[in-house]
Amino acid sequence: xxxxxxxxxxxxxxxxxxxxxxxxxFRMGASAESTTPPVSSTQPIHINWLIAHQPTSVFDTAEKVxxxxxxxxxxxxxxxxxxxxxxVGYTGNGDVPPAEVHQLLDSGKIQLATVPAADLAGxxxxxxxxTLPFLFPNYPAAQTIMNGPVxxxxxxxxxxxxxxxxxxxxFSGGFLIIPTTDKQIKTAADLKGLKIGTSQGPVEDAxxxxxxxxxxxxxxxxxQSALQSGQVDGIVTTYTRMMxxxxxxxxxxxxxxxxxxxxxxxxxxxxxxxxxxxxxxALMQAAHDAAQAEQADSIAxxxxxxxxxxxxxxxxxxxSTATLKEEQSLTQSVYSQFSSVFDSDFVSTxxxxxx
Numbered sequence: 001x002x003x004x005x006x007x008x009x010x011x012x013x014x015x016x017x018x019x020x021x022x023x024x025x026f027r028m029g030a031s032a033e034s035t036t037p038p039v040s041s042t043q044p045i046h047i048n049w050l051i052a053h054q055p056t057s058v059f060d061t062a063e064k065v066x067x068x069x070x071x072x073x074x075x076x077x078x079x080x081x082x083x084x085x086x087x088v089g090y091t092g093n094g095d096v097p098p099a100e101v102h103q104l105l106d107s108g109k110i111q112l113a114t115v116p117a118a119d120l121a122g123x124x125x126x127x128x129x130x131t132l133p134f135l136f137p138n139y140p141a142a143q144t145i146m147n148g149p150v151x152x153x154x155x156x157x158x159x160x161x162x163x164x165x166x167x168x169x170x171f172s173g174g175f176l177i178i179p180t181t182d183k184q185i186k187t188a189a190d191l192k193g194l195k196i197g198t199s200q201g202p203v204e205d206a207x208x209x210x211x212x213x214x215x216x217x218x219x220x221x222x223x224q225s226a227l228q229s230g231q232v233d234g235i236v237t238t239y240t241r242m243m244x245x246x247x248x249x250x251x252x253x254x255x256x257x258x259x260x261x262x263x264x265x266x267x268x269x270x271x272x273x274x275x276x277x278x279x280x281x282a283l284m285q286a287a288h289d290a291a292q293a294e295q296a297d298s299i300a301x302x303x304x305x306x307x308x309x310x311x312x313x314x315x316x317x318x319x320s321t322a323t324l325k326e327e328q329s330l331t332q333s334v335y336s337q338f339s340s341v342f343d344s345d346f347v348s349t350x351x352x353x354x355x
Contacts, residue, residue: 043077045279047271049112050083050104052096053220053263054244058172058301059114062294069286074279083110094221105164105268114170116220117262118201124158125341129350131176131203131259132342133210133331134324139174139299141354142260147292150353155264164266167284168291171298173238173261176200178254180234181227184315185254187323188212188330197223197232200259204236206334207258211327237261239302242309253309253316256327265291 049066051059059082067080085096088104096104098119104110120127129135136142145151146169155166178185178196185191192212198204199220208215218226223235224245234254238261242250265287275283310316319327335347 045074045078047078047080047112048083048110049080050088050096050101050110050114052085052101052113052115053172054095055172055240056084058240058298059294061297062170062290065293066286066290069289070282073282073286078279078282105266108268108270111271112265112267114172114263114265117169117264118199120158120264121201123162126154127158127264128201128203129154129342129346130262131200132347133207133258133334134328135347135350136260136354143295144354145350146262146295147288148353150350163269165269165272167265167267167287170263170265170291170294171261172263172294173240174298174302175257176236176238176259176261178234178236179227179242179250180252180254181249182251183233184252184317186317187319188327194233197226197235199223200236200261203334203338204259206337207331210331210333239305240298243305250314253314255316255318256324258327258331
């Protein structure tokens with residue numbers, strides 16, 4: 001039987017509709033298979049948290065807070081193991097280099113890491129805000145920024161520019177000090193011509209330069225040996241880190257509290273994005289509470305270490321009111337130098353939030 005022209009066209013049209021429908025269903029199926037759904041809020045989750053720097057002891061309470069809150073909020077589904085630098089091959093007092101931390105996060109070997117904020121400035125220069133000279137008069141003012149809306153905005157901005165999610169700020173150090181071997185610093189004039197080792201980045205370099213010193217960039221785990229070998233006259237460090245390596249040839253400490261050493265708690269995006277909304281909220285809250293516990297312990301440890309050093313005969317000098325005003329005046333140029341990173345509105349927001 002020979003089909004009419006109309007019948008042939010009808011059959012062709014039906015065949016085309018069937019083919020298109022098949023292609024549509026195939027693509028829908030492939031798309032569904034390629035989308036990885038979040039981990040169910042009923043599945044067990046294990047977190048390896050690397051404290052990538054010294055001193056790890058300031059996180060003893062924070063570790064317990066994070067693990068306890070996550071376990072409680074997840075009915076025991078979420079567990080946490082704490083790793084120190086030695087657990088990933090860095091023995092002694094060494095810190096894990098930032099590149100290695102990112103590699104461990106990317107590989108999935110760890111899910112959380114705590115790293116110095118200055119090491120994150122390559123991805124987000126605003127992470128150096130806490131090293132701006134004399135921006136914070138005391139710890140409560142700094143914590144108001146770290147734990148409030150300004151800090152939350154900074155953490156969010158960092159998360160948008162990198163492959164990690166920033167959860168909270170921690171101290172792991174606190175206010176910066178300058179220990180020296182045989183040169184006592186009492187005034188800004190005493191800093192002139194001194195070689196000062198620092199790992200805090202370009203803002204701290206500019207601050208030292210404005211005060212008349214010569215900054216020498218040194219990795220954080222090499223500062224101790226640089227001071228003891230005489231490569232530099234002094235170093236920028238914190239009380240918490242000093243007790244990890246203190247030696248009797250350190251005779252003086254200059255305590256002008258010009259900037260802050262901070263760390264940040266990061267989660268790999270792969271891990272964070274795999275969490276359900278409820279688990280994300282639980283992690284954020286637990287990280288915030290753990291960070292505040294660490295901040296309190298860092299401040300307490302700094303005070304304890306300061307008293308210990310003083311009892312060992314180290315002479316600790318704080319600038320007079322006149323010297324402090326002079327240093328503040330000398331370092332105003334740093335704000336102008338970095339105005340493209342920290343504009344006047346940004347600095348004003350911080351100062352207003354402190355009040």
